[in-house]
Amino acid sequence: MALSTTIGSKRGENGGTGYLVPAFSLVLLFFVVPVVMLLLRSVTEPELGLQNYAALLGSTTYLRIFVNTFAVAGLVTVISVLIGYPVAWLLSIMPDRWSRLVLAIIVLSMWTNLLARTYAWMVLLQRTGVVNKTLMSLGLIDKPLPLVNNLVGVTIGMTYIMLPFVILPLMGVIRGIDPAILRAAALCGATKWQCFTRVLLPLSLPGLAAGALMVFVMSLGYFVTPALLGGTANMMLAELVAQFVQSLVNWGMGGAAAFVLLVVTLSLYAVQLKYFNPYRGA
Amino acid sequence: MTDAFLSIRGIRKAYGAVTAVKNVSMDIAEGEFMTFLGPSGSGKSTTLYILAGFQDPTEGDILIRGKSLLSTPAHKRNIGMVFQRYTLFPHLTVGENVAFPLRIRRRPKSEIIERVRAALKLVRLEGLEDRKPANMSGGQQQRVALARALVYNPPVLLMDEPLSALDKKLREEIQFEIRRIHQETGVTILYVTHDQEEALRLSDRIAVFSQGEIDQIGTGKELYANPATLFVAGFIGDSNFIDAEVIAVDGANAKLALPGGVQVAGVPVHGTARPGAKTSLMLRPERIDIELGTRPGHLSGTVADITFLGNNIHLVVAHERAKPISVRLPFGHSALDGLTSGTKVTLHFNPESAHGFVDASTSGNG
Amino acid sequence: MLLDFDKLGALKPFLVGLTAIVCLFLVLPIIFIAALSFGSSQWLIFPPPGWTLRWYHELFADPRWLYSALTSLKIAAIVTVLSVVIGFLAALGLNRGNFLGREALRALFLTPMILPVVVLAVALYALFLRLGLAGTTIAFVIAHLVIALPFSIISIGNALEGFDKSIEDAAILCGANPWEARLRITVPAISHGIFGAAVFSFLASWDEVVLAIFMASPTLQTLPVKIWATLRQDLTPVIAAASTLLIAFTIVLMLIAALFHRRRKK
Numbered sequence: 086m087a088l089s090t091t092i093g094s095k096r097g098e099n100g101g102t103g104y105l106v107p108a109f110s111l112v113l114l115f116f117v118v119p120v121v122m123l124l125l126r127s128v129t130e131p132e133l134g135l136q137n138y139a140a141l142l143g144s145t146t147y148l149r150i151f152v153n154t155f156a157v158a159g160l161v162t163v164i165s166v167l168i169g170y171p172v173a174w175l176l177s178i179m180p181d182r183w184s185r186l187v188l189a190i191i192v193l194s195m196w197t198n199l200l201a202r203t204y205a206w207m208v209l210l211q212r213t214g215v216v217n218k219t220l221m222s223l224g225l226i227d228k229p230l231p232l233v234n235n236l237v238g239v240t241i242g243m244t245y246i247m248l249p250f251v252i253l254p255l256m257g258v259i260r261g262i263d264p265a266i267l268r269a270a271a272l273c274g275a276t277k278w279q280c281f282t283r284v285l286l287p288l289s290l291p292g293l294a295a296g297a298l299m300v301f302v303m304s305l306g307y308f309v310t311p312a313l314l315g316g317t318a319n320m321m322l323a324e325l326v327a328q329f330v331q332s333l334v335n336w337g338m339g340g341a342a343a344f345v346l347l348v349v350t351l352s353l354y355a356v357q358l359k360y361f362n363p364y365r366g367a
Numbered sequence: 368m369t370d371a372f373l374s375i376r377g378i379r380k381a382y383g384a385v386t387a388v389k390n391v392s393m394d395i396a397e398g399e400f401m402t403f404l405g406p407s408g409s410g411k412s413t414t415l416y417i418l419a420g421f422q423d424p425t426e427g428d429i430l431i432r433g434k435s436l437l438s439t440p441a442h443k444r445n446i447g448m449v450f451q452r453y454t455l456f457p458h459l460t461v462g463e464n465v466a467f468p469l470r471i472r473r474r475p476k477s478e479i480i481e482r483v484r485a486a487l488k489l490v491r492l493e494g495l496e497d498r499k500p501a502n503m504s505g506g507q508q509q510r511v512a513l514a515r516a517l518v519y520n521p522p523v524l525l526m527d528e529p530l531s532a533l534d535k536k537l538r539e540e541i542q543f544e545i546r547r548i549h550q551e552t553g554v555t556i557l558y559v560t561h562d563q564e565e566a567l568r569l570s571d572r573i574a575v576f577s578q579g580e581i582d583q584i585g586t587g588k589e590l591y592a593n594p595a596t597l598f599v600a601g602f603i604g605d606s607n608f609i610d611a612e613v614i615a616v617d618g619a620n621a622k623l624a625l626p627g628g629v630q631v632a633g634v635p636v637h638g639t640a641r642p643g644a645k646t647s648l649m650l651r652p653e654r655i656d657i658e659l660g661t662r663p664g665h666l667s668g669t670v671a672d673i674t675f676l677g678n679n680i681h682l683v684v685a686h687e688r689a690k691p692i693s694v695r696l697p698f699g700h701s702a703l704d705g706l707t708s709g710t711k712v713t714l715h716f717n718p719e720s721a722h723g724f725v726d727a728s729t730s731g732n733g
Numbered sequence: 734m735l736l737d738f739d740k741l742g743a744l745k746p747f748l749v750g751l752t753a754i755v756c757l758f759l760v761l762p763i764i765f766i767a768a769l770s771f772g773s774s775q776w777l778i779f780p781p782p783g784w785t786l787r788w789y790h791e792l793f794a795d796p797r798w799l800y801s802a803l804t805s806l807k808i809a810a811i812v813t814v815l816s817v818v819i820g821f822l823a824a825l826g827l828n829r830g831n832f833l834g835r836e837a838l839r840a841l842f843l844t845p846m847i848l849p850v851v852v853l854a855v856a857l858y859a860l861f862l863r864l865g866l867a868g869t870t871i872a873f874v875i876a877h878l879v880i881a882l883p884f885s886i887i888s889i890g891n892a893l894e895g896f897d898k899s900i901e902d903a904a905i906l907c908g909a910n911p912w913e914a915r916l917r918i919t920v921p922a923i924s925h926g927i928f929g930a931a932v933f934s935f936l937a938s939w940d941e942v943v944l945a946i947f948m949a950s951p952t953l954q955t956l957p958v959k960i961w962a963t964l965r966q967d968l969t970p971v972i973a974a975a976s977t978l979l980i981a982f983t984i985v986l987m988l989i990a991a992l993f994h995r996r997r998k999k
Contacts (some may be wrong), residue, residue: 102830108823108842108882115879116845119856126859172755175748178738187756194759196983198940200960201976205762208769208777208968215765215779245762248755264736271734277744280735306849308943313964323851330855331947343852350849419906442905442914454903458921468907515907 120347127340137341147325151345154322157236157311158304161243166297168244169251174285176252177259195249203310206242207233210314234316242314243304250303251296258292259285298357302350322346372397373523373555378427380413387413388424389579395557397522400549402558402566404602405576411559414576415525418557420444431522447516447554448525451532453508455500461487461511462496468519486514489548506537510544517552526558530565542568563603567591575599595637597724600649607655607692609648609666611723616640621723623648626688629666633718638725645726652695656715657682657702666714668692670706684712763980770973777970788974798975801959808870808955809938812877816934817927819878820885825915827886828893839886846883853879854947861948868950876948877938884933892926925994932990936983 127137141147176184194202209215210232217229232238262285270284286293308323315321320328322342329339371394380388388410395401403411416422418429420441429436436444455464465486469479487493490510500508509529516524526545530538546569549556560566566573567587574584575598583595587603594600601608611623614630621640622632625648634648661667671691672683680703682694692714696703702712734740741748765779770788772781792798827839845853857876861867896919904914920927942957949958956975963972 102826102832104822105826107819112842115875119860123856123859168755171748172752175752178736187752190756190760196987197763198979200942200957201766201979202762204964204972204976205766209762262736267735285735306851308851323849326851326855339855343855346849347852421902442908442910448906450899452897452899454899456900456918471908
């Protein structure tokens with residue numbers, strides 16, 4: 086047994102703490118420090134005080150952006166979960182041949198460049214795009230629907246990106262459930278619906294909660310897709326931060342908005358760590 | 368101290384509040400096969416790792432041929448080691464595994480090929496240079512590890528429970544191989560195990576470890592016949608322990624009072640013996656003789672179990688006031704005729720072959 | 734019964750149908766872009782009236798596109814090397830070290846991966862402005878390194894967990910000094926982890942958009958930045974061509990990784 090790893094270590098010979106210095110310096114200097122500095126700017130520019138936060142949380146324009154961000158994130162999460170759960174379910178029990186194909190498609194879509202995928206939806210959803218043309222030729226509508234630069238476009242685009250992040254963890258969890266349990270439930274006389282609501286759903290809840298939370302948090306902080314597919318009416322928080330910093334060069338407000346985003350994200354993770362720990366033992 | 372080949376002096380290893388090795392010292396002769404024997408946690412593996420160079424001792428020193436080893440880093444100590452898990456390099460073939468130490472030492476290629484061949488021949492795996500470890504059995508892998516440890520002719524070979532992962536029959540086979548290789552090469556071996564049978568089979572001398580200290584060092588025979596402590600007596604071979612009390616002391620012997628009013632004089636005793644001191648009387652099962660019926664003044668009991676074990680019979684004799692006593696009789700012993708469960712028997716033994724171990728906590732400051 | 738594929742009854746067509754639609758949903762846009770890149774319509778009419786390679790010609794003829802692709806490649810390559818080396822050291826330290834706060838440190842290293850990138854982008858932008866490094870390659874590399882490193886640490890860390898350290902110890906006893914043992918024995922044994930670290934680090938940098946937007950300057954743009962800038966102006970099919978190339982590149986990389994993975998398993 087390599088005692089040297091478990092009980093103390095000879096200095097330097099076993100990968101001592103010195104090896105952590107490069108990574109630590111990098112993370113400290115170029116992650117922790119800049120973020121803290123940004124936070125400091127939010128309370129010192131243009132003058133010392135919390136006036137940036139007051140402006141941010143007090144004005145209706147900004148509040149609307151906050152609400153919109155949460156609303157979109159929530160909407161995307163709900164839709165992704167509703168669509169993703171059945172897919173994850175089927176994936177867990179499909180024969181290998183097909184599940185490998187479906188998985189390959191999901192992984193491929195995840196790794197495909199974000200901009201490329203968003204661009205695809207920009208083209209598909211435009212007034213003269215395929216979606217509108219198909220709907221018109223099917224006679225469902227007589228004028229093209231505005232599908233981009235609004236909530237619809239953002240939701241479709243973001244759901245497209247978030248689906249794999251719900252499906253994959255959920256699939257992992259459902260795969261871990263012993264089918265015998267469901268069979269036992271059926272034998273006990275439960276109907277399909279009861280089996281689902283009383284057995285399958287509760288057992289898969291940890292994976293579901295984890296995936297949903299992850300999607301929600303990611304959607305909150307998303308920048309590219311909302312900026313391209315959304316309009317100015319439904320700007321989200323990330324774009325607000327960018328606008329403060331790039332267009333308006335208002336570091337105080339930009340820092341404040343960034344910090345709000347940061348705090349919300351961290352709090353949600355803390356909640357997840359406390360209540361849902363599907364990947365630790367269980 | 369003398370100019371022993373390998374000298375371990377006062378080694379102590381403490382991790383904060385825990386002391387794994389309290390005080391280990393011994394001298395080992397060149398070419399000797401020394402076994403560290405003891406239960407897990409007794410400090411034997413830690414001592415071995417200090418020798419290998421993977422741990423620094425808190426105190427103490429280790430000398431080879433009079434020169435201290437501690438200032439040399441592990442990779443320069445030129446010591447061979449075989450672990451419990453085979454630790455062959457998975458991405459190299461058998462030949463490349465065995466050649467590795469020679470490559471590191473930058474030996475010329477022709478020499479490497481020759482020495483690898485010789486090493487594999489030593490462990491009886493010649494011709495298998497191109498196999499990958501994953502395609503070999505546990506026993507074969509361990510032999511490759513042995514070849515790799517010996518190919519650079521180290522003065523000392525360390526072995527940390529190398530056979531624990533193998534099944535019994537394979538273990539015995541490789542024990543035989545290890546003994547043979549020891550005789551052929553003459554390398555000094557330090558072997559760690561918790562299996563006393565293995566220790567007895569392989570070693571020249573055995574050091575019995577208990578709670579970070581050495582209770583006794585000696586040949587197997589010495590440890591068996593004259594155990595110095597209760598622990599050694601119980602760890603090596605089978606033994607019975609009967610609660611007794613000292614009545615009188617006579618030099619190195621004592622007169623003990625046994626349960627049931629029996630008294631025995633002339634028992635070699637270890638520890639500070641005083642009248643009234645609580646003592647454990649140790650008896651080896653094969654040193655007890657049986658007589659049918661009871662006799663006053665002698666230990667007696669009722670036969671509770673009889674097991675036929677081939678060349679000997681194992682009896683368990685229940686005693687009213689002591690734990691059941693284990694007795695071994697050779698096949699064909701006269702008392703065995705008509706012996707059944709429930710028979711009353713008297714136990715006879717020679718006091719000189721027994722040992723008394725004074726309970727350290729009741730003998731006062733000793 | 735609900736987890737037995739053959740016993741789903743009426744649920745089966747529903748689940749299968751939904752999954753099929755989702756798969757189409759996921760795949761069609763990608764195919765769509767590829768098709769568009771060869772279509773002759775400048776307004777991205779689908780189905781295209783004709784087929785052409787015009788957009789690819791435009792793409793390759795425009796030095797700015799080529800330059801941005803090379804910049805992406807250069808930065809991704811540098812980031813990959815740095816990420817693997819620093820990640821290897823960090824994973825070693827985390828795996829072997831036994832000190833107070835080790836888990837906290839591990840969590841700290843992984844944090845850049847889970848926090849909104851825009852916060853980091855803005856913070857680094859501010860820092861580099863102050864240091865006079867805004868728009869330089871160094872700043873770009875550092876920014877990407879921060880988010881690539883967690884992938885590297887995770888990949889190599891996992892491989893190290895499955896590696897028996899006694900093997901490295903045995904190499905040391907054979908006479909190899911600690912770094913010799915690591916490079917000759919440990920690294921080959923965890924090569925799949927190192928390879929994974931390299932691939933993930935590369936892709937993390939190559940595909941990265943948000944940080945790139947903030948680190949870029951008019952003279953220093955990666956491919957995603959160029960696409961983003963062009964997208965804000967119009968939807969020319971040249972973007973479709975660039976996107977198709979990006980997708981193809983990713984697919985090739987994934988195939989290589991999969992092949993390597995399968996060969997290792999043998």
